[in-house]
Amino acid sequence: MTLLTSCTNEEGYKDISLANSAVKEVSGDWVVEVLRDDVHFSDAIVTISNTSDNSPTQIVINDHDGGWGLKAIANVDIATKTFSVTDATEYYYDVTVTITNGTIIPNGGTTPDGRIVDAISFTAVFSDVPTRTFVYTGYRRTGFLEDE
Numbered sequence: 001m002t003l004l005t006s007c008t009n010e011e012g013y014k015d016i017s018l019a020n021s022a023v024k025e026v027s028g029d030w031v032v033e034v035l036r037d038d039v040h041f042s043d044a045i046v047t048i049s050n051t052s053d054n055s056p057t058q059i060v061i062n063d064h065d066g067g068w069g070l071k072a073i074a075n076v077d078i079a080t081k082t083f084s085v086t087d088a089t090e091y092y093y094d095v096t097v098t099i100t101n102g103t104i105i106p107n108g109g110t111t112p113d114g115r116i117v118d119a120i121s122f123t124a125v126f127s128d129v130p131t132r133t134f135v136y137t138g139y140r141r142t143g144f145l146e147d148e
Helices: none
Strands: 029-036 038-052 058-062 071-077 082-090 095-110 114-124 134-140
Touching: 038 134, 071 095, 082 114, 095 134
Parallel strands: none
Antiparallel strands: 029 038, 029 134, 038 058, 058 071, 071 082, 082 095, 095 114, 114 134
């Protein structure tokens, strides 16, 4: 026996839209290089998204455990496209993180294939390695394989 079901926007998903995100101007996936103490540490995809309450002054930063392990809520100023936080809970591990110098520059980055996209950079210091500085720099993900 096979059972197939489906739904349409009229059946419950009408209210789900990126346009409803209070932080849509800074949200998305970012291809980043992570430097630890000025030396290449890793490459990662960082996702910036809204918080569960859709706050216009906070974002979730998530590297999907691909850098040092960063998933935290930071304060954001949408008008200036800047973000930071001091001693925030880091949700992958039982530590805190301080993020400084967070900025998104519209059309400030270039992908490996030469596309002009937004750029991102920020610095993170984790409480489990407080003498180490992690610098994340990169560009908005395009979805094209040649830009990964």
